[in-house]
Amino acid sequence: xxxxxxxxxxxxxxxxxxxxxxxxxxxxxxxxxxxxxxxxxxxxxxxxxxxxxxxxxxxxxxxxxxxxxxxxxxxxxxxxxxxxxxxxxxxxxxxxxxxxxxxxxxxxxxxxxxxxxxxxxxxxxxxxxxxxxxxxxxxxxxxxxxxxxxxxxxxxxxxxxxxxxxxxxxxxxxxxxxxxxxxxxxxxxxxxxxxxxxxxxxxxxxxxxxxxxxxxxxxxxxxxxxxxxxxxxxxxxxxxxxxxxx
Amino acid sequence: xxxxxxxxxxxxxxxxxxxxxxxxxxxxxxxxxxxxxxxxxxxxxxxxxxxxxxxxxxxxxxxxxxxxxxxxxxxxxxxxxxxxxxxxxxxxxxxxxxxxxxxxxxxxxxxxxxxxxxxxxxxxxxxxxxxxxxxxxxxxxxxxxxxxxxxxxxxxxxxxxxxxxxxxxxxxxxxxxxxxxxxxxxxxxxxxxxxxxxxxxxxxxxxxxxxxxxxxxxxxxxxxxxxxxxxxxxxxxxxxxxxxxxxxxxxxxxxxxxxxxxxxxxxxxxxxxxxxxxxxxxxxxxxxxxxxxxxxxxxxxxxxxxxxxxxxxxxxxxxxxxxxxxxxxxxxxxxxxxxxxxxxxxxxxxxxxxxxxxxxx
Numbered sequence: 001x002x003x004x005x006x007x008x009x010x011x012x013x014x015x016x017x018x019x020x021x022x023x024x025x026x027x028x029x030x031x032x033x034x035x036x037x038x039x040x041x042x043x044x045x046x047x048x049x050x051x052x053x054x055x056x057x058x059x060x061x062x063x064x065x066x067x068x069x070x071x072x073x074x075x076x077x078x079x080x081x082x083x084x085x086x087x088x089x090x091x092x093x094x095x096x097x098x099x100x101x102x103x104x105x106x107x108x109x110x111x112x113x114x115x116x117x118x119x120x121x122x123x124x125x126x127x128x129x130x131x132x133x134x135x136x137x138x139x140x141x142x143x144x145x146x147x148x149x150x151x152x153x154x155x156x157x158x159x160x161x162x163x164x165x166x167x168x169x170x171x172x173x174x175x176x177x178x179x180x181x182x183x184x185x186x187x188x189x190x191x192x193x194x195x196x197x198x199x200x201x202x203x204x205x206x207x208x209x210x211x212x213x214x215x216x217x218x219x220x221x222x223x224x225x226x227x228x229x230x231x232x233x234x235x236x237x238x239x240x241x242x243x244x245x246x
Numbered sequence: 247x248x249x250x251x252x253x254x255x256x257x258x259x260x261x262x263x264x265x266x267x268x269x270x271x272x273x274x275x276x277x278x279x280x281x282x283x284x285x286x287x288x289x290x291x292x293x294x295x296x297x298x299x300x301x302x303x304x305x306x307x308x309x310x311x312x313x314x315x316x317x318x319x320x321x322x323x324x325x326x327x328x329x330x331x332x333x334x335x336x337x338x339x340x341x342x343x344x345x346x347x348x349x350x351x352x353x354x355x356x357x358x359x360x361x362x363x364x365x366x367x368x369x370x371x372x373x374x375x376x377x378x379x380x381x382x383x384x385x386x387x388x389x390x391x392x393x394x395x396x397x398x399x400x401x402x403x404x405x406x407x408x409x410x411x412x413x414x415x416x417x418x419x420x421x422x423x424x425x426x427x428x429x430x431x432x433x434x435x436x437x438x439x440x441x442x443x444x445x446x447x448x449x450x451x452x453x454x455x456x457x458x459x460x461x462x463x464x465x466x467x468x469x470x471x472x473x474x475x476x477x478x479x480x481x482x483x484x485x486x487x488x489x490x491x492x493x494x495x496x497x498x499x500x501x502x503x504x505x506x507x508x509x510x511x512x513x514x515x516x517x518x519x520x521x522x523x524x525x526x527x528x529x530x531x532x533x534x535x536x537x538x539x540x541x542x543x544x545x546x547x548x549x550x551x552x553x554x555x556x557x558x559x560x561x562x563x564x565x566x567x568x569x570x571x572x573x574x575x576x577x578x579x580x581x582x583x584x585x586x587x588x589x590x591x592x593x594x595x596x597x598x599x600x601x602x603x604x605x606x607x
Contacts, residue, residue, distance in 0.1 A: 109420070113416055116414075117420070120412040121412075121432050122405075122435075122436065123431070
């Protein structure tokens with residue numbers, strides 16, 4: 001925990017304070033990480049979100065049909081995706097794909113003396129390695145969440161249009177009527193917080209690897225488990241703050 | 247200490263020493279930069295060093311500069327030609343109850359090539375890591391370029407690290423970058439040179455180590471010996487005043503070993519660069535060393551010129567340099583000693599930093 005807090009404080013220093021002392025972070029590595037964390041994860045996110053949208057619509061149809069309330073299927077799909085399923089499921093995908101990759105990459109760099117070499121070259125590892133990944137994750141996870149929300153709603157539309165008696169206009173109007181902007185914003189805030197949690201836990205695990213390949217494997221597993229747990233607990237806390245306590 | 251550090255705001259001149267015209271040129275440059283430097287230093291609340299005594303002629307000094315373009319400043323150094331670059335005083339490093347380094351003291355002067363040798367697990371790498379500021383000693387001090395580094399914070403030590411290069415045993419190249427990008431890394435991070443200038447420097451450094459045309463390959467596409475040579479090129483990218491090498495010739499064929507040795511000799515000729523080399527390769531060590539230290543039992547077993555070491559009556563030295571299996575040096579590191587060495591913990595980052603846990607034997 002001490003290392004984790006130190007890493008977070010160090011990140012804040014390099015992002016918020018260091019640029020004012022002339023130590024700017026470079027933009028190029030941030031875009032490279034955005035491509036890795038965001039763009040290359042898009043197909044996986046799309047498939048997951050579409051499946052979730054389809055599943056939600058089918059479950060909603062099954063439950064609401066008996067009550068004669070099929071017209072609320074778009075509402076359920078829309079609100080569930082924007083508030084909960086979108087941010088959480090896409091965070092799960094990113095933890096499994098990008099979080100584990102970051103932990104493994106930094107862990108391998110640690111055991112192969114690359115990080116020590118950076119230090120000896122007077123290049124701060126947090127500035128050089130963690131800051132680009134952190135900023136990329138902070139931008140790309142919310143972007144992926146918005147993308148996933150669209151695809152999930154498309155999945156719901158597919159079920160409603162092809163299996164039920166909805167027409168496209170009716171589905172869109174009903175979906176838009178049911179949700180307000182706060183539903184979208186709450187999901188975005190969640191995804192930003194999740195991004196912070198995922199990348200800091202992954203980087204911390206990688207930078208504190210001990211041992212060789214075995215240590216890298218253990219750190220990667222630990223980063224996935226810790227990030228998942230932290231993300232789910234934080235999701236419950238944020239849902240409580242946004243929709244229960246308010 | 248006769249050292250002048252002047253912080254200037256723009257422009258740099260090549261290092262000059264010796265001849266009268268060069269000295270006059272340097273003096274003029276110096277006077278201009280004194281004004282600019284003190285002004286800038288005052289503005290930036292940085293400390294300018296003490297001026298050297300006027301009775302000492304400039305020809306007795308090496309004029310050098312080092313760059314810190316990230317902070318838009320440069321440093322001119324005037325040091326006596328025989329200045330002490332590294333001072334290790336009574337250095338103690340304990341892991342548990344065992345002292346890996348137990349009261350070691352030695353100095354390294356400008357232009358010297360000091361070879362540190364000793365059996366596996368005798369503390370050579372630990373010694374090296376104290377000298378580069380990666381580890382904090384239990385007691386004692388290490389001074390680099392006249393500055394005490396053992397108590398320095400991370401951002402302070404980065405300033406000192408810009409003045410030396412380090413060749414790691416494995417090369418420690420960044421696997422995600424190409425060979426060229428690895429060599430260019432210190433230049434892109436610490437200077438404002440244009441991409442064309444950096445490309446020229448990278449080509450030059452790779453040519454020095456016999457790897458012309460390898461710029462676009464990734465580290466996993468070249469051999470271990472090549473990685474080490476790229477590591478050497480990277481260590482020399484900023485033209486450091488001091489080079490630390492951890493086993494620079496292990497894994498190299500005899501011809502490349504000779505090339506690396508010749509390069510080290512060339513760089514240290516004329517007192518332009520100082521080198522500290524940790525090596526097991528006795529042929530190479532005797533070829534490049536101006537002074538040698540043998541570590542054992544946590545202390546210095548022998549110290550002297552290559553000839554003095556070669557003729558040393560100490561049986562441990564004779565066993566080591568002749569590679570005999572029988573002798574006073576124990577064959578095996580005990581399990582307890584090995585365990586101690588597995589828990590080498592380098593210093594943490596300044597302030598809000600995380601801690602590394604290195605494992606080196």
